[in-house]
Amino acid sequence: MTLKTLVLKRVKDAKIASRILAKASTRTKNNALEKMASNLKGKAGTIIRENKKDIKAARAAGLSKVMVDRLSLDKKRIEEMTASIDAVSRLKDPCGVIDKMWKRPNGLIIGKMRIPIGLIGIIYESRPNVTSDCAALCIKSGNAVMLKGGKESINSNLAIYKVLRDALKESGLPVDCISMVESVDRKVVTHLLEMDDYLDLIIPRGGEALIRMVTDKSKIPVIKHYKGVCHVYVDKEANLKKALKICINAKVQRPGVCNAMETLLVHRALAKDFLPKAIEALRQEGVEIRGCNRTRELADNVKKAKESDWYEEFLDLILAVKVVKDVDDAIEHISKYGSGHSDSIVTENYNISLKFLKEVDSACVYANASTRFTDGYQFGFGAEIGISTDKIHARGPMALKELTIYKYIIFGNGQIRK
Amino acid sequence: MTLKTLVLKRVKDAKIASRILAKASTRTKNNALEKMASNLKGKAGTIIRENKKDIKAARAAGLSKVMVDRLSLDKKRIEEMTASIDAVSRLKDPCGVIDKMWKRPNGLIIGKMRIPIGLIGIIYESRPNVTSDCAALCIKSGNAVMLKGGKESINSNLAIYKVLRDALKESGLPVDCISMVESVDRKVVTHLLEMDDYLDLIIPRGGEALIRMVTDKSKIPVIKHYKGVCHVYVDKEANLKKALKICINAKVQRPGVCNAMETLLVHRALAKDFLPKAIEALRQEGVEIRGCNRTRELADNVKKAKESDWYEEFLDLILAVKVVKDVDDAIEHISKYGSGHSDSIVTENYNISLKFLKEVDSACVYANASTRFTDGYQFGFGAEIGISTDKIHARGPMALKELTIYKYIIFGNGQIRK
Numbered sequence: 001m002t003l004k005t006l007v008l009k010r011v012k013d014a015k016i017a018s019r020i021l022a023k024a025s026t027r028t029k030n031n032a033l034e035k036m037a038s039n040l041k042g043k044a045g046t047i048i049r050e051n052k053k054d055i056k057a058a059r060a061a062g063l064s065k066v067m068v069d070r071l072s073l074d075k076k077r078i079e080e081m082t083a084s085i086d087a088v089s090r091l092k093d094p095c096g097v098i099d100k101m102w103k104r105p106n107g108l109i110i111g112k113m114r115i116p117i118g119l120i121g122i123i124y125e126s127r128p129n130v131t132s133d134c135a136a137l138c139i140k141s142g143n144a145v146m147l148k149g150g151k152e153s154i155n156s157n158l159a160i161y162k163v164l165r166d167a168l169k170e171s172g173l174p175v176d177c178i179s180m181v182e183s184v185d186r187k188v189v190t191h192l193l194e195m196d197d198y199l200d201l202i203i204p205r206g207g208e209a210l211i212r213m214v215t216d217k218s219k220i221p222v223i224k225h226y227k228g229v230c231h232v233y234v235d236k237e238a239n240l241k242k243a244l245k246i247c248i249n250a251k252v253q254r255p256g257v258c259n260a261m262e263t264l265l266v267h268r269a270l271a272k273d274f275l276p277k278a279i280e281a282l283r284q285e286g287v288e289i290r291g292c293n294r295t296r297e298l299a300d301n302v303k304k305a306k307e308s309d310w311y312e313e314f315l316d317l318i319l320a321v322k323v324v325k326d327v328d329d330a331i332e333h334i335s336k337y338g339s340g341h342s343d344s345i346v347t348e349n350y351n352i353s354l355k356f357l358k359e360v361d362s363a364c365v366y367a368n369a370s371t372r373f374t375d376g377y378q379f380g381f382g383a384e385i386g387i388s389t390d391k392i393h394a395r396g397p398m399a400l401k402e403l404t405i406y407k408y409i410i411f412g413n414g415q416i417r418k
Numbered sequence: 419m420t421l422k423t424l425v426l427k428r429v430k431d432a433k434i435a436s437r438i439l440a441k442a443s444t445r446t447k448n449n450a451l452e453k454m455a456s457n458l459k460g461k462a463g464t465i466i467r468e469n470k471k472d473i474k475a476a477r478a479a480g481l482s483k484v485m486v487d488r489l490s491l492d493k494k495r496i497e498e499m500t501a502s503i504d505a506v507s508r509l510k511d512p513c514g515v516i517d518k519m520w521k522r523p524n525g526l527i528i529g530k531m532r533i534p535i536g537l538i539g540i541i542y543e544s545r546p547n548v549t550s551d552c553a554a555l556c557i558k559s560g561n562a563v564m565l566k567g568g569k570e571s572i573n574s575n576l577a578i579y580k581v582l583r584d585a586l587k588e589s590g591l592p593v594d595c596i597s598m599v600e601s602v603d604r605k606v607v608t609h610l611l612e613m614d615d616y617l618d619l620i621i622p623r624g625g626e627a628l629i630r631m632v633t634d635k636s637k638i639p640v641i642k643h644y645k646g647v648c649h650v651y652v653d654k655e656a657n658l659k660k661a662l663k664i665c666i667n668a669k670v671q672r673p674g675v676c677n678a679m680e681t682l683l684v685h686r687a688l689a690k691d692f693l694p695k696a697i698e699a700l701r702q703e704g705v706e707i708r709g710c711n712r713t714r715e716l717a718d719n720v721k722k723a724k725e726s727d728w729y730e731e732f733l734d735l736i737l738a739v740k741v742v743k744d745v746d747d748a749i750e751h752i753s754k755y756g757s758g759h760s761d762s763i764v765t766e767n768y769n770i771s772l773k774f775l776k777e778v779d780s781a782c783v784y785a786n787a788s789t790r791f792t793d794g795y796q797f798g799f800g801a802e803i804g805i806s807t808d809k810i811h812a813r814g815p816m817a818l819k820e821l822t823i824y825k826y827i828i829f830g831n832g833q834i835r836k
Binding site: 374391 | 614671786813
């Protein structure tokens, strides 16, 4: 069997399974999720043993310590994976919900009903917990899932995958609701992205290069979870205490994630009062500052920010700082350099706050809060499959509801069109 | 200037315009729409003159009578175009609507606000009214639009385009909110589909070949408006009078559109009573029948349906007819051969109707009504840009709301993440 034939077979089988899953009751789906969680716990030893093979290979290939850490599983991490699945099983089933229903003058009753999307392809990089996290979210939302993880974690992913499929079998759902191709050949991705007769949606999770490649090649709709070049703008009328607290939190609390601040914008009228203090406080937390000329006048030893720094998602303790003329200048900067993820204004001025909330075109726009809240749990959705930076279907935290679509159901009693 | 540079310039200018349009008030947008309508009426003579050039060229190129008719504009058609724009201006503005708002335990108030998508590319074929219809829907929903029509209607489209842009100028909106490249070079489309830094969404409107090409080449999200292989299933417990009325309407009332019935499925227990009568009635309306073996036993002179007929969107007075075992068999057939557009069951059985509504995975699923109701006006949306057969963002009739997306606006008072 050629690789393409194998991929096609898997995709076809998963599509058939998706139709059965779409009809499954909430109870059946929750049952499967509970079994998935308990089986993962029960098989933790096997999974950790398989994970060791990946770690060994990664070290031999000279992967960085950070990369090896991302890849590693231990008992605690497996417990986190099972806790995630349990949390998903407790969430409300989005399928079958009627968003609204109305009656037309001719008597037709039209309802808008939430249903699963169908078969979703997840293309991701090294973290093996993505395997179980995404599988759980897809199953709960009634979607079959085709998983394609990075080659670095192939042994871990396969071990987790087997455990999850056993759970499906035990709960009476088709095992192909969760599918994977065992090969590490990169062509698997190319083949998947062309099978638009079977796959309904692709969600890539990973770095910019992966997402760009998937977007370029895919014939299937893609929802991008791109980079987060997030801004905090400290306005002329900011409360300085709040501003400082928010800036530190947005930059330092977890710098390696997409909702961390990458660029600080400060109103020029406030720069002299605020920036020296802010830079000192940030430096105490280990942050490297790259500033515009005005910033460099106001604080010592600030490296000059290059043009490319304004576009950069540092994912590290590095911050670009720019003094701006006013809120319009700040919005203009965000529009040009931002990634449409999360941006925040700190101000006590009512009208300026509303202007910023209205005019900044990002998935999440904040007034007087840290950008770090952009997250399915923090928004109250209970989970997320990622943060969409796209402008169709879903923006911001994508949770169960965003993994569904709707259909119209129409009740008539013989109506014909005149 | 190379063609690519020209396309890029147009797209960049339109993107800048889109940001100004996104901030425009409902009053400004309606003003522009009213001017668009009145200018079209005022310039009807010029437009018809330009349209004559297209018709002459089409005839010289040997285009079919149907194609020439699609292309043709007269005073009545221009009045229909202006009436469409007026109707759109009376619709509710979807922008700025807060779908919901909630408070988190930490005091953050999160609102989900409808906003324009940004810059939308419409790639369409010969009908010149699409130019004004799509422009009006995009302007009302706050989106700039990049129009790319067929080469057959280039003179008509350019004439309409100039009139629409004049209206924008008079109403104080940037003319580049409606944009077009004057060239008929097919490479314009190829270039557009690669400019994912500026275009947010592509909507192709036309035949299968166009849609396939756009989907294959685009780096920009596409919402497909594909073919409609619509089914009516007449169940064992159908009311025969309703069934006959619905079948005739779904097939005959306007056979050339995507929501017309292409395949009739009949329960075997009913076939003998229903099919001969139905086929006779359909034939009286000029319908050619292509049937399965059982159908051919029940009526004379029925052509045998080929496998490909079950997949076919005839868009003509041709109907494929199949006798099925039961509702499951009907659902199976629709799932295999259908296009996910519109399907209807005729039955007096409560449980069977619900089963069909639940299990058929199409944008619009009907019980006891004609498939011809799948339409923005018939659904009460007041207008539509097309019927989506995709499974993300929007399904079924796509109207103003479906031309928007949302962003989260978050009101804090100093919250940081713990």
